[in-house]
Amino acid sequence: MDNVRKYLPSEEEQKIDLNIYWKVFWRKKFYLIIPVVLGLIISVIGVRYLTPIYEASTLISVEDNNILSPTMQRYITPVEERERSRSRQFRAMIEAKLKNRDFLELIIQDFDLLNKSFQTIPAAKQPQSQSGISREERMTRRLVSILRGKIDIETTMPGFYRISVFDPNPSTAFQLASKIHDKYIEVTQQDKIQGIRQAGAFSDEQLAIFKEKLETSEKELSRVKRELAETDVETNPVNAVNLHVAEARKRTLSTQVERNSIALNQVRSRLTEILELVPSTSRIASDVTITNIDEQLAARSDELLLGELAGEVQQTEENRPANELWEELRRRIAEIINDEYDEFSSDLRPLITEYYYQRFLVDHFKARENKLLSYIDQFKENRRRRPQLEREENRLNREVETNRSIYEAFLQSKTSAQITEAVQSTNLGVRITTVEKAEKPFTPVKPNKIKIILLALIFGFACGGGAILITEYMDDSFRSVEEVQRILKVPVLGTIPKTISHFAWEKKKRGRMILLWIIGIFIFISMMSGALYFYAMSLRGSSIGVELTEE
DSSP: OHHHHHOOOOSGGGSOOHHHHHHHHHHTTHHHHHHHHHHHHHHHHHHTTSOOBEEEEEEEEEEEOOOOOHHHHTTSOOHHHHHHHHHHHHHHHHHHHHTOHHHHHHHHHHHTHHHHHHHHSOTTTSOOOBTTBOHHHHHHHHHHHHHHHHEEEEEEETTEEEEEEEESSHHHHHHHHHHHHHHHHHHHHHHHHHHHHHHHHHHHHHHHHHHHHHHHHHHHHHHHHHHHHHTSGGGOSOOTTTHHHHHHHHHHHHHHHHHHHHHHHHHHHHHHHHHSSOOOOSHHHHOHHHHHHHHHHHHHHHHHHHHHHHTSSOGGGGHHHHHHHHHHHHHHHHHHHHHHTTTSOTTTHHHHHHHHHHHHHHHHHHHHHHHHHHHHHHHHHHHHHHHHHHHHHHHHHHHHHHHHHHHHHHHHHTTSSOOOGGGGGGTTTEEEEEEEOOOOOOSOOBOOHHHHHHHHHHHHHHHHHHHHHHHHHHOOOOOSHHHHHHHHOSOOOOOOOOSSSOOHHHHHHHHHHHHHHHHHHHHHHHHHHHHHHHHHHHHHHTSOSOOOOOO
16 A cells, blocks of 8 residues: 555556546446435425415506607717616616505505404414514514515516516415506506696706806806906007017017116216215105106107007117107206205216116116016916816806706796606606506416426436545545556556455445445435425415405
8 A cells, every 4th residue: 555655657647548437437326326316206206295386477668758858858868878777777666666665565455464364374373572563563574574575576678577476376476466566556656646746846946956057157157258358469469479579679678777777886886985875865756847757758668669569660769759858857857966966066966867867767667678578478378378268168158058958948848747857756757558467377487396306316416426536536445456557567466366255344344334325315315305395485485374366
């Protein structure tokens, strides 16, 4: 045995020999035959005692009967997707309503199942009141649970739904199916009437909502249009055509400011060297003549700037008409300085006059530069904001049009009893048609005896095959001389024949095998019988315990 454990088979021995496997299965054929035969016997006997289940069903069609205006049709989901969604929604709606406790309690009341159950069920099996729950409530819950398990809803095709009821008694299945169908139609009609009453209130509510949305979007559109109008070219002399001219003019003004600032600093330095301070006066800023001259120069400068941006005048024309104003400004400043600082020498007063004149020039050109810079910045900002405002205007135009269309559509549908798909929660506009009424069944639909027998055969075959694999894997003995030579790779010199019928170890092994067989068969029979028993109990438990017949 040690050689067997140490031996590693070669690659050639890894090939599958079907003949060896066939011999193994043939030698242990009873491992398959016995479970299969037992499974067949148990299933054939067991299915004879299973409670038959009958099915009674009705077929109904559910369709959306809303008549929508052409305007509202634009806001409905595409047909294919909407059809699938509506089919799933209606099936869930039907199932939820049929399995609702309130609905099932109506069925219980119509058939008086509560009293009939107390009369037919023995007192020992009737639910007792406990924990503050009465016997009637516990029995009602039991009946509701049983009825809920009996009902099944199936979608045969989009818009068509089969409502099936299962019961061991064919008459009970037929009566329940008919009552559930009739009660469902009745409840649906009541909901429809209630929905029609709510339609007017719903329309008024939606009208108020969309009126508010329409007014809000119109106000927002007006605001955007005002902002868009502020970006128009008329309010700003700088545009895409003369932007380079404006920027060149700004550079010229910047150079002029820088040049005058240098001259101003030079005059200030000379005054500081002579007087150790810069003389100050408030008469120049408050003088009416200088103020008028400043306004004329500013007007003339703006006129020239606008003309230059419009391409009507050249930049060199600016100094020709303005020279007289500048000279008059210089003379007026000199008069004020001579009058204000008459104690200074005649050589010093022209220097003070030049200081204030240069400061006036710096302020003037800097103001012109800042104004032109504001035009340029405003144009660039408008150019940046305009596409965004235009997109916003287009979006708001569409939103206003959509809100107005919806508002007008609800206004038109306010006088109609069918209020469109928006009130589908009330079933308004849903038409339910009975395609096929329930009929009393004659043949059971459950259990499927052939299917149960086949499953039992498959289970028995699987158990037998598993037993063969397990026993063969655990058996390490040799069966023939050829097997010894094939496994150990050594020649067999001789064999010892049996001298007695059974050795002691053989008897012990046989007894152990018989015991294992008995245990295995017992487990197999218990599993098969248990499965059939619990299945039979589930079929029998689906009955309400009361036979319903035609009155």
